[in-house]
Amino acid sequence: MVDQALLLLRIGVLVLLYLFVWRIARTAIRDVRGSSESMILSPGHGFDPQPASIAPSKPATPGRLVVVESDILPIGAAVVLDQPEVLLGRDPHAAAVLDGDGFVSGRHAMVRLRGGSPTVSDLGSTNGTYVNGGRIAAETPLFEGDEVAVGSTRMIYEPGTTQ
């Protein structure tokens, strides 16, 4: 009686184990979203925008910084990166005038286009420029989905299209 019960439990556990594995493995077939993406962060692996040295082609539509959170700018507003240098700050001549935010310096940060891919650098601002939550010390390249924060304003980088 005990032997039969043990045999049953042993086979039961093995069957359930494979049922479990099968259920998860099956989703591999369905799971097609992003299948062309790579986890390697390198030129030529489909993740980066075009590297500067190879193709200095001008994007057909420029990249943008889309505001996702701000005390002073409307959500969804975008800073269009169509100049070689785009200044962020309270300065009235800045491309993105962030007036009314006490945590933003006059000349706060600069977005530069280096052969189509943008970089951001802090211009010695009091409260710093943040990329993906980290305060930047040097010129930092921006990649799709990166978040740039200046004062209360948080923006997500969307690359343009190259043609």
Add this chain to the structure above:
Amino acid sequence: MPDRGFLRLPTRNRELALIALALLIATAGFAAVQLARAQEFASSPLIAAAFFAGAYLIAHLVVRITLPDADPYLLPITAVLTALGLIEIYRIDAKLARDQGLWIVLGLVLFVGVIVAFRDIRRLETLRYTCGAVAVVLLLATIVLGSEVNGARLWIRVAGLQIQPGEFAKILLVIFLAGYLRERREVLAAPARKVLGIGVPALRHSLPLLIIAGASLVLLVAMNDLGSSLLFYVIALAMLYIATGRLLFVGLGAGLFALGATAALQITPRVQTRIDGWLHPWADEQAQCCYQITQSIYTIADGGVLGAGFGRGVILNSGGGTIIPYAQTDFIYSVIANEMGLVGATAVILLYLLLAWRGFRIATTADDGFSKLLAAGLATAVAFQVFVIVGGVIRLLPLTGLTLPFVSYGGSSVTANFAIAGLLLCISQRANRERV
């Protein structure tokens, strides 16, 4: 329930359904071990299973609330793995199983802590240097304060508890590397000058990476710990490749490894013993080099295809100790192979394969460099650890003392692995969320 229906379930319900399946496996396993031991059914396995179920259901509810879009497979996979480990530890010693049960609950508490604190994984990126510093402090503390157990200096005693800081240092190191490589990958990938026609990055940028390579060697000599040093080295190398996409680094790393391994062979007698035990285990079965590994091979072979059955394997000697020394930690896989056979042991490998697949999958879908590197690094850490220890106990590789993630007995190992699962879930939440 037909599979088609299962795939149509909302994400979190799919997770719940899989956890239910894991609980069924746990209950059946506990019942079988108890039945084999006492020759009659008792309620104690059901009570154990109920505690296990309660802990996982609470974790599931927290995930449901905080990370609604996170990967639904990781938590159930850990449930099955911890259940299998707990069943076999219960089989070895009921008292050890009570401890392990407590570690699993503590692990789930840490898991919940991680997903609540780092729901937005980018908060971790700002802590990259803190993490790196704490990892170094932990490892130094182990070297200075550590007590030697079975030849390796891996544990420190805090308030009567033995802690293995290396398990946590490993995670902190991955976080640091993800942040650091995300920041510097451009300068590392772009060669500064050519040496012998090969572009190499400037020394000041690659210095921290050379330090890690050197530190792995120091770990090996100072802690006498083959497993951790190999693991740290491979994690750093894999992440460097993922950050730069340059195979050259892998080649250089492999070369450095060959040099380091040759040096280690001369310096530490432990390495020589392990190599002997790997190549010539039958030369002297009772000798220190070979006893553990030969016992492991006998145990695995004894299991056959379908296994001896729960509670029916030859695991314990007449004195109540395990036949393989350290069966509940490093050699738990041999015990599983004995009682669940080739079929069960293969299922365990498949579970780790699924775990690694989900980890790398999360890395490919993540949309920022830090998350990608972190997910890939953590998945590499778990996958490589499984490869090294399973390879060791089946004599595919020289034996190195590492734990089997989620399965082996041990508080540090279990809780650290739950922290890894928590971090991976946080990354997948950000990758799967509705885009703004």
